[in-house]
Amino acid sequence: MALQRTQLISVVSLILSLAQWVVATGDSGEVLLLPNEGSRPAMILPLHHSVPDDSSVSDFSPRRQLQRSQSQRHPDARMRLYDDLLRNGYYTTRLWIGTPPQRFALIVDTGSTVTYVPCSTCQHCGKHQDPKFQPEDSETYQPVKCTWQCNCDTDRKQCTYERRYAEMSTSSGVLGEDVISFGNQSELSPQRATFGCENDETGDLYTQHADGIMGLGRGDLSIMDQLVEKKVISDAFSLCYGGMGVGGGAMVLGGISPPADMVFTHSDPGRSPYYNINLKEVHVAGKRLNLNPKVFDGKHGTVLDSGTTYAYLPESAFLAFKDAIMKDTHSLKRISGPDPRYNDICFSGAGSDVSQLSKSFPVVDMVFENGHKLSLSPENYLFRHLKVRGAYCLGVFSNGNDPTTLLGGIVVRNTLVMYDREHTKIGFWKTNCSELWERLHVSDAPPPLSPKSEGTNLTKAFEPSVAPSPSPSQYNLPLGELQIAQIIVVISFNISYMEMKPYITQLTGLIANELDVNTSQVHLLNVSSLGNGSLSKWLITPRPYADFFSNATAMSMIARLSEHRMQLPDSLGSYKFLGWNAKPPLKRTWWQQYYLTVALAVLLTLLLGISALGVFLIWRNRQQAEQSYEPVNVAVQEQELQPL
Template identity: 70%
Template structure:
């Protein structure tokens, strides 16, 4: 389902004024679309990596002073991106949706009886030695019975979250320079709608407000007032996030963002060009209500009626040679075209370029993957991922617009920057560059209680270096459907196991009924001749304890066996399991 995580009605824990948006129901004026978008609509195609020397050198220059560097994980089925955050002492892990339209970070609390079943266990305050409840004061909404501050949130998709406020240590992983910090967050007691049914644990609120994780870190003086997000390309996913300042690449274009104009991150969009021709629109069309809003928690993009009609007509004029077909879901009147082919890198040869022009004259060029999603039932067919925003004059730009684009939210200077790059590869480029602290030194800044625990060795010889790890996965997706996406799956596995993509090799792919059996191998990284015992143990632990996370698009998987081959080739260690895990 397309995510719509801009906050609608807000009862804040600390007093913060936020304007409400129209409710997302078929009977009212809409912010986004008449109904939530169906879950199966996000595509699964690979975008070739951009490996020019210019982009690589820029990635090495990106980082400034202390900041939190975090990997992004995608859920292609439901259209959102998550990152990992640890709360408490000892740390409890959570997968949180990164959302610029939300102003509070929250996770399910152990006391919640109305919370869904999510990726990780609920937060248990009693198990954290550093947890403290936020007691009532003059500047918070108070539960008089408990004497504790409370929060409530409602979103445009009509899901809600409410609970109490607590304070604890929040840590960002061992590849981040930023030390764990005390921060206020929400401990959920009730969640409804998509928040209840989603796989992610909760929300990381990156919006503005006293409870925002950004505002809290900036107020402490530990980071600059800026953060950056980079979402992967069509169907590839993955990406990176940086909390704190970066040095913008020379090719980055900027738009002014007025914090007074709207409670949401906005840009001064003035024109849209299709195939080099400006749409015949009054520039004020993009300035209605909340203006043009950037929202990382929304999947698609939504334009006011006049802008949408002009955009749709201009696109269709350029695609007169394509056949217009019905969309994948009969509940939606999607605009779809067939005959384009399945190679995403070739789409720009058949679909027109689109430019978004800002008031300063700078423009953000959009490739077809920034305004199309793949038809889930017809090969080589694509649909417009830009929709009419009902009767609401707000322009809302969701994640589709910034695929393969590094977006820098420079709050200090009231501007938002855009740089086209390969976001799926950005994390790896930053990880291997000199700007990233090495693993041995990075844990030194984190208290022992927050450092990752050593994985069990699962029978591995402790003193013998490992030459190769092989494993078999049985995935409940047919060979014909899986084979075109095997490269994407390899990338997902590498990201989840925290190894380089070049280390993961496909050995064999066979069909077993309606399922597919895949044999993979993991080799040493780069110039290394072996895999350390600790690394091998960590990888096997993710298999054996069913902690490997694959996108829901691939359904469920079953680990049917793994093999460890020590470098000396004197031992073969084999482990077999019949247990399964839902992706």
């Protein structure tokens, strides 16, 4: 069952390997609660599109391999995640089905066990990111024939599946079996697996941009259960969601050695089909909420679900949490939310730099049954207000009368989550998911190269150093005197230059619009290859007849790009801001500084001289003319002036 919500707000990913994926059916079809009216619904599948990516782009060295424990002998499937919670409401991964392989973008959902893609025979399927699956074009496709264990399409004599979701979206079709591929960065070879081939979809499933759902839940037809049953991977998988405004991330099917400081909690598979954890307390700014620990243990308990966008607490827990947050943010201004249909709790005045949010918002701790705790930064419970710059809204809502605590993807931004099904526990490790492979212990791999190291493609192609935020001190100038003559930015795209070339004008306009400058101020300097993607260098210049940007303007531009807020059309895929270089005006001599003034003065002097000379000549000619003619004798009628 998918626990996703409609994402009514719309707001570019980058790490790791390629993604591919597939699964089958077998979910209970049970639906978790809907929250009270006026809060965001907990279970509606997303409405907004995913950002397509060239999944063959490699963002890490193929020599690098995650360290596996001595007891683990199985390979793993390392895959890349795409999209973003705020923009799309979900994360997707890539998987290939059939021979020859057909590609699909599937929503990663730990709350569902069924995996399905639109089939060529679908009578009512929406327009999605990729073409429908063509069973007739696959040499290895086989229908799953009817048995006593499945619902049967008597006409086709083929097993069927049907799924209904809380907001009344539905998916139904037949079951098929084919070769599933996981990408060229995966150690796991292609495997045969069962999946759903859609013949009908309704509601948000029909309108979403992603092709289908990839179920990671527990169940006989789950992709995890199928691969574990084949003994090709160990019984564990991991997800790492990118941070606020960045998105993307990584996924690993199979076990990896956990970091030493990973925090674990028990997960009871017998309690429900969902991944639950033993949450006992919540602390805000170091103070425990005055709640009975049993409040987090109702119905399904505390459920961790990657397909849910936000977090939902039982009513009493939500009210206590909301009050604690509001008391600790008294210096911020309370404002209305971005969508009038929801009574969102929003604050302005925190600034646009996500890394500085902890100065305005408190740390939240989740304490588990063993006393271990997971600290949540503000990006783990806030989402960005899309209509007010520097404003944020609470991404935690009431679950109404339902006692279940539901923790969605927002809670695990920039957190590696290990679902160790074999040992019935779930681990959490706070990290930067954009640098996951570098931050994990990696065997047989060289240390990460510095941007200035010799031999790196970035340094050879471009000069700017990678910097998280510009600093006036690097120019050895006081802040108030800093002037910037030009800005050079380095951006990678997951499409090649040949694919990008027809859209250069459009891309230039998008960058200009994001930076609030004219298109004439944005110049593409050069492009180089980066795997199957491209690395581009752009020059941003001041407005015509201006010599420099102000410090505030330049810093604002860098901040906007570094927060990855630029919206790209599907044809351009996704991007990553890699670095910047701002150059102050060159120091000039007295003559270089004032040559224009001197030139104008000289020119003005010449013009005045010429003008004076002209006046003199006119006066002299007039004097000569007056001496050359007799004055008119008024007594003589019609007497003409005659020369002497």
